Amino acid sequence: MDTKLDPWSSNDITDYSKLFEEFGISPFENVLPEIPSPHKYMRRKVIFGHRDYEQIAQAMRTGAPFSVMDGFMPSGKVHLGHKMVMDQIVWHQEQGASAFVGIADREAFSVRGFSWQKCREIGVEEYILSLIAFGFKPDGLIYFQSGCESVKDLAFELGAKVNFSELGAIYGFSGETNLSHMLSVATQAADILQPQLEEYGGPKPVVVPVGPDQDPHLRLTRGLAGKMNMFRVEEREDTKTGRKYLSVRGKAAPAEALKALQKRIPGKVKLYEGHLDVLEYPDRAGLEKIVGEVATEYGGYAFVPPASTYHRFMSGLQGGKMSSSIPDSHIALTDDPKEGAKKVKRAKTGGCVTLEEQKKLGGKPDECSVFELMLFHLLEDDDELLEIREECVAGTRMCGSCKQLAAEKMQEFLKDHQEKRELAREQLGEYRIVYKK
Ligand code: TRP
Ligand code: SF4
Secondary structure, three states: OOOOOOOOOOOOOOOOHHHHHHHOOEEHHHOHHHOOOOOHHHHOOOEEEEEOHHHHHHHHHHOOOOEEEEEEOOOOOOEHHHHHHHHHHHHHHHOOOEEEEEEOHHHHHHHHOOOHHHHHHHHHHHHHHHHHHOOOOOOOEEEEHHHOHHHHHHHHHHHOOOOHHHHHHHHOOOOOOOHHHHHHHHHHHHHHHHHHOHHHOOOOOEEEEEOHHHHHHHHHHHHHHHHHEOOEEEEEEOOOOOOEEEEEEOOOOOHHHHHHHHHHOOOOEEEEOOEEEEOOOOOHHHHHHHHHHHHHHOOOEOOOOOEEEEEOOOEOOOOOEOOOOOHHHOOEOOOOHHHHHHHHHHOOOOOOOOHHHHHHHOOOHHHOHHHHHHHHHHOOOHHHHHHHHHHHHHOOOOHHHHHHHHHHHHHHHHHHHHHHHHHHHHHHHHOEEEOOO
16 A cells, blocks of 8 residues: 655555555546547557546647656666657657657756756767657757746745645655755745746647656646646536536735636636636536636736556566666666677566477566567567567577567667658757746
8 A cells, every 4th residue: 555656765566556546547448439549658558547537639630839847867777668659759749749858957956966067968978869869850849947936936935835844745855955955845836837937828638748746846836837827617516406616716816817717718607806706617628728818918827737658567578677876777868889798688587497398388478678678769660569579478489580670670679760860960950948047
């Protein structure tokens, strides 16, 4: 029962289904049919969960504005785990999202003690070059948190709505936690809400693709979105008649804003002090839209709670956890391509100790890091992957041939990616990148 998600220590999540019950993350399969052409991570259940992705799927189908937002703490080498996030950012951008990428230098400064200079170097050299190499388009925004005034201002405002007890409950912060670390949490919430500020077109659905370790930030941000908003739409029930109706609550809203709302909403609307009841307007989404417009006009916020997706972590190439401090457990995107191929050949598989045994019993693709590499990264074709899986289980495929295939693909991928990174270096000037002044 005590699954604890901690963004700052490496989690080894063994049972993803727990996250559904304990944190209210929904299984991704539920929204899969609503997505026009799902990414391979979605089809292959690498993305296993989501919050509110329905609104993103809907925006993709209808062409309504939506955003994808993500952040990277500039902590070290960019690796395959980051590739998963970058792939999803680029994919959402291709599906029509406006894209925002924050380099979390405030987090690296306060949690890791990195200097601003070091954050900038790692931010550009590791993360930004790879992001562009994966196809990030120049109309997206890339910024360092400490260079972005609107994020810093919003972080401060958000800070007024969260106290130490809440941070303690969500993150396990104690008396030892430094103030800037807490501020970096507010900053991350500001990262996530920024795409909905007026300068970026106002309220809209935003998706944040993350690993489950980042979920505490999303829970905090979703709560804050509600607390910041000028109005809240609630469903109520008439105690006498049992009839359902919608009520717009806005205790702190200016009286004129409530009056303006009353005028704008069609049908029977009763105005009270601090709220109004909407008796004949069954379309909640339509009502939320009007409410959002009025809030924005009167200088208030109307944040849509951010949506998120959750992907499985890859396991380490030697089994166990993938860790950036164990070079053989992971492949960096800047690893020498030949060295990358060698790591694949040394990786732990789900095969048996002897060939005879494997022919008889078959291998275990679900416990095989080579299969995982093909599933997550190296094979585009679902049928080819399925065939490998079946042959493995049937005992007609031996690990040597998988390793050979995966190693070749890995070498090719790394070589290609590194060439694209060099091109990206030349294209940096064409991108909107906000650096720390
Ligand atoms: N905390 C994230 C990490 O450790 C980085 C991050 C900062 C982030 N802001 C974000 C992630 C906004 C998602 C959305 O890498
Ligand atoms: Fe993994 Fe391939 Fe060996 Fe099966 S045959 S265990 S998929 S390497």
